[in-house]
Amino acid sequence: MKCKYCYEKGLEEFDNGLDKKFEFDFTEPCESKVDLKKLRKFLERDSEPVLIFYGGEPLMKIDLIKDIIDELSDLNIKFRMQTNGMLLDHLPMKYLNKIGKMLVSIDGGCKVTDKYRGRGVYSRVIKNIIEARSRGYSGEIVARMTIAQDDPDVNKRVKHLVKLIDSHVFDSVHWQLDVGFYGNDFDKTKITNFFTRYNASNMKLLKWWFKQIKKGKVYMIYPYVGIVKPILTAENEKDGGCGLRCGSGHSGYTITTSGKIVHCPIMNSMKDFQAGTLDSNPKKMKNFSCVYDCGDCDVYDLCGGRCLYWRQTKLWPKEGDDMICDSIRKYIKEIQKNMVTIYKLILKKKIKVKDFLYEDYFGPEIIP
Numbered sequence: 001m002k003c004k005y006c007y008e009k010g011l012e013e014f015d016n017g018l019d020k021k022f023e024f025d026f027t028e029p030c031e032s033k034v035d036l037k038k039l040r041k042f043l044e045r046d047s048e049p050v051l052i053f054y055g056g057e058p059l060m061k062i063d064l065i066k067d068i069i070d071e072l073s074d075l076n077i078k079f080r081m082q083t084n085g086m087l088l089d090h091l092p093m094k095y096l097n098k099i100g101k102m103l104v105s106i107d108g109g110c111k112v113t114d115k116y117r118g119r120g121v122y123s124r125v126i127k128n129i130i131e132a133r134s135r136g137y138s139g140e141i142v143a144r145m146t147i148a149q150d151d152p153d154v155n156k157r158v159k160h161l162v163k164l165i166d167s168h169v170f171d172s173v174h175w176q177l178d179v180g181f182y183g184n185d186f187d188k189t190k191i192t193n194f195f196t197r198y199n200a201s202n203m204k205l206l207k208w209w210f211k212q213i214k215k216g217k218v219y220m221i222y223p224y225v226g227i228v229k230p231i232l233t234a235e236n237e238k239d240g241g242c243g244l245r246c247g248s249g250h251s252g253y254t255i256t257t258s259g260k261i262v263h264c265p266i267m268n269s270m271k272d273f274q275a276g277t278l279d280s281n282p283k284k285m286k287n288f289s290c291v292y293d294c295g296d297c298d299v300y301d302l303c304g305g306r307c308l309y310w311r312q313t314k315l316w317p318k319e320g321d322d323m324i325c326d327s328i329r330k331y332i333k334e335i336q337k338n339m340v341t342i343y344k345l346i347l348k349k350k351i352k353v354k355d356f357l358y359e360d361y362f363g364p365e366i367i368p
Contacts, residue, residue: 001057001084001086001117001118001121002118003116003117003118004115004116004117004148005116005146005148005178006181006266009181009182009184009185012182012184013182013183013184016182016183016184016313016315017183018313018315021313022270022271022272022312023270023271023272024269024270024271025269025270025271026269027258028256028257028258028260028268028269029257029258030257031257032061032064032257033257033258033259034255034257034258034259034278035259035278036067036068036071037071038259038278038279039068039071039072039255039259039278040071040072040075041278042278042279042280042282043072043075043077043282044075045281045282045283046282046283047283049075049076049077049078049282050077050078050079050080050361050362051068051072051077051078051079051080052079052080052081052082052362052363053065053068053079053080053081053082053083053099054081054082054254054265055082055083057083057084057086057087058081058082058083059083059084059086059087059088059090059091060087062087062090062091065091065095066092066095069095069098073098078100078101078362079098079099079100080099080100080101080102080362080363081099081101081102081103082102082103082105082144082363083102083103083104083105084104084105084117084121084125085104085105085106085124085125085128085129086121086124086125086128087128088104088125088128088129088131088132089127089128089131089132093132093135093136093137096132096135096137097136097137097139099139100139100140101139101140101141101142101359101362101363102139102140102141102142102363103141103142103144103174103363103364104125104129104141104142104143104144104170105117105125105144105145105146106122106125106126106143106144106145106161107145107146107147107148107157108145108156108157108158108160108161109122109157109160110122110123112151112157113125115151116146116148116151126164126169129141129169129170130169133168133169140171140172141169141170141171141172142170142171142172142173142174142222142363142364143161143164143165143170143172143173143174144174144175144176144363144364145157145158145161145173145174145175145176146175146176146177146178147175147176147177147178147198147368148178149178149179149185149190149191149194150190150194152194152195152197152198152201153197153201154175154198154201154202154205155201155202155204155205155208156201157175158173158175158205158221159205159208161173162219165219165220171220172219172220172221172222172358172364173219173220173221173222174221174222174223174363174364174365174366175223175368176365176368177198177324177327177368179191179194179316179320179323179324180307180310180315180316180320180321180324181266181309181310181315182315183315183316186315186316186317186320188319188320191320191323192323195323195324195326195327198327199327199330199331202327202330202331203330203331203334205221206224206331206334206335209221209224210338210341213341213342213345213351214341214345214350216345216350216351218351218355218356220358222358222364222366223331223366223367223368224331224335225356225358226245226358226364226366226367227302227331227332227335227336227366228335228339228342228356229356229357229358230302231302231336231339232342232353232356233353233357243304243305244304244305244306244307244308245303245304245306245365245366245367246307246361246364246365246366246367247360247361248263248264248288248307248308249263249264249287249288249308250287250288251360251361252361253275253285254267254268255278256268259277259278260274260276260277261274261275261276261277261278261280261285262274262275263275263288263308264308264309266309267308267309273288273308273312274286275288288308297325297329298329299328299329299332299333302332303328303329303332303367304366304367306324306325306328306367307365307367310324327368328367328368
């Protein structure tokens with residue numbers, strides 16, 4: 001695949017100045033050199049280990065996935081995966097059923113998915129998921145979208161995927177905005193137009209979501225339930241907030257191909273954010289949960305700062321970052337305004353608190 005997101009943009013951006021801000025280590029091998037016995041010992045020291053297969057594309061290394069699962073299968077460990085889904089039919093069910101949750105990349109309907117990810121991608125991914133379901137896979141499958149700068153209609157895209165939730169192809173939806181991650185893609189006019197259209201579409205979708213809740217149906221749309229859950233369970237009152245909602249820097253870490261441990265997959269070569277190695281104690285990893293400045297933002301306790309990489313690299317000018325923050329604040333405020341309705345529906349037993357609960361830190365970043 002040759003996606004028009006990180007793959008294409010990464011090829012176009014070679015001089016973003018980050019080498020002057022951070023120290024880099026480009027010695028990581030392309031192929032994994034991780035000692036599985038050492039990986040096992042590391043995970044044995046974690047009281048609630050979760051291992052996520054991530055890439056690149058993890059299913060390019062099916063034999064390695066099988067070896068890892070075989071090595072760790074007797075441990076009380078949860079396996080998760082983020083994949084483009086193109087090779088999902090190549091993974092034997094014995095191993096697929098061990099992976100209890102996975103995020104599959106898809107951007108909405110056929111036209112938009114194939115536009116950004118390549119001709120035929122949508123049909124192949126859907127075919128592979130339906131086949132996995134028919135073979136007995138019952139784990140959660142998250143439709144993981146990317147919202148491009150020239151196609152901000154999140155309402156239309158999610159509505160298409162909701163139909164696939166209703167037909168038991170997917171279980172849930174998440175999206176990430178393709179903004180703030182590259183220095184060469186900020187154009188004030190274009191981005192202003194993007195957020196004008198995206199915010200309107202997001203509010204339209206949010207209104208629809210609350211309408212379904214009033215009917216007793218809570219769709220697992222992670223950017224929305226991810227705000228409701230900590231309010232209902234008072235998670236956001238702990239330690240001054242939820243921290244980064246993806247878990248990066250405090251609850252989720254990345255094991256590199258050499259066995260180093262860093263705070264985020266896209267920071268795997270940044271020595272400033274190395275947290276340890278497989279010889280480290282997983283309970284004593286270096287914490288980076290508060291190494292950015294959100295000032296006195298009134299939704300920080302629910303947002304957590306959006307993204308460690310975005311906050312640290314500051315590749316966009318302040319006016320661009322402010323647009324991102326304003327967009328997040330807008331939809332969080334709208335959810336807060338409607339919490340009274342949710343409380344009333346729970347009291348009436350039309351919906352339940354558990355309808356908004358989910359497993360933390362297995363993939364959905366929560367904040368787009």
